[in-house]
Amino acid sequence: MFDFSNLKKIPRLAAGSPVAMKGFQEMDKAALADGAISKKHKELIAVAVALTTQCGYCLEVHRKAAVAAGATEQELAEATFVAVALRAGAALTHGTHL
Numbered sequence: 128m129f130d131f132s133n134l135k136k137i138p139r140l141a142a143g144s145p146v147a148m149k150g151f152q153e154m155d156k157a158a159l160a161d162g163a164i165s166k167k168h169k170e171l172i173a174v175a176v177a178l179t180t181q182c183g184y185c186l187e188v189h190r191k192a193a194v195a196a197g198a199t200e201q202e203l204a205e206a207t208f209v210a211v212a213l214r215a216g217a218a219l220t221h222g223t224h225l
Contacts, residue, residue, distance in 0.1 A: 129183030178210035
């Protein structure tokens with residue numbers, strides 16, 4: 128399902144709604160910039176979120192950004208298991224609705 132050549136279609140989407148695209152790009156840049164939480168840690172958060180949303184594109188983009196920001200294989204592994212714990216925990220707590 129995830130064909131990275133699809134990302135080449137983003138400019139076409141942006142052309143169809145340039146104001147929204149500009150807003151998204153500005154928000155994305157601001158959200159992932161160094162702040163009280165470092166860029167590296169924000170990218171590790173993004174990796175964990177991408178694992179829970181199961182977005183292959185986000186996984187690759189944020190894995191690369193996390194590594195570029197200094198994330199180690201051990202940090203990526205730990206971020207993975209944070210995502211695993213959250214998905215399993217969500218299944219457990221949703222089980223209380225049965």
